[in-house]
Amino acid sequence: MNRTMAVTPPAAPASEHAGIAAARARAGIDRKTDVGRMIRVDQAGEYGATRIYAGQLAVMGDRAPHSAEITAMASEEDRHNAAFNALMTRRGVRPTMLQPFWSAAGYTLGAVTALLGPEAAMACTAAVEEEIDRHYSDQLDELEMHGAGAGSTDPELSGMIEDFREDERQHRDTALAHGAEKAFGYPLLSGAIRLGCRAAIRLAERI
Ligand SMILES: [Fe+2]
Numbered sequence: 001m002n003r004t005m006a007v008t009p010p011a012a013p014a015s016e017h018a019g020i021a022a023a024r025a026r027a028g029i030d031r032k033t034d035v036g037r038m039i040r041v042d043q044a045g046e047y048g049a050t051r052i053y054a055g056q057l058a059v060m061g062d063r064a065p066h067s068a069e070i071t072a073m074a075s076e077e078d079r080h081n082a083a084f085n086a087l088m089t090r091r092g093v094r095p096t097m098l099q100p101f102w103s104a105a106g107y108t109l110g111a112v113t114a115l116l117g118p119e120a121a122m123a124c125t126a127a128v129e130e131e132i133d134r135h136y137s138d139q140l141d142e143l144e145m146h147g148a149g150a151g152s153t154d155p156e157l158s159g160m161i162e163d164f165r166e167d168e169r170q171h172r173d174t175a176l177a178h179g180a181e182k183a184f185g186y187p188l189l190s191g192a193i194r195l196g197c198r199a200a201i202r203l204a205e206r207i
Pocket residue numbers: 046049076077080164167168
């Protein structure tokens with residue numbers, strides 16, 4: 001007669017609840033990790049941008065054609081970079097370990113394109129900003145998707161990205177308006193820089 005009791009399925013609620021709680025905790029950790037990755041790559045990108053413009057201005061000085069435009073864009077990159085530095089500190093996100101590499105790579109890219117001439121410097125900006133625009137748009141989509149129709153899961157981060165994306169789009173348009181496409185070997189130069197940016201984004205998310 002104990003048989004009936006033996007085949008009764010074990011009472012599930014406690015273990016189910018534990019399972020749901022664990023899944024929620026995991027999802028919470030995943031979301032936190034995702035946002036941490038986003039902030040890490042964005043800070044690395046903004047920092048890299050300040051270094052590109054620093055490299056260009058070091059070569060061009062402040063009297064070359066387009067120096068004024070580059071100086072104005074550089075000060076906006078400083079604002080973006082400072083905002084991500086502050087967010088990173090508030091959220092306890094570790095910075096990319098490749099910071100010294102981004103510093104050197106960004107500066108070199110800026111200096112080399114400026115040495116090629118003002119139009120190549122503009123081509124560099126157009127290519128980099130095109131990729132950053134795409135990257136920021138992808139992140140905004142991702143934050144919205146996690147909110148599943150309820151808006152962004154992280155309104156503070158989304159707000160910053162939207163704000164900065166506007167500046168990046170203007171930087172790209174400024175570069176195109178100042179002869180980016182007239183640079184020697186523009187398609188090749190632009191393609192190479194854009195590929196480099198995509199690789200940098202993937203690296204900075206992880207390392
Ligand atoms: Fe920026």
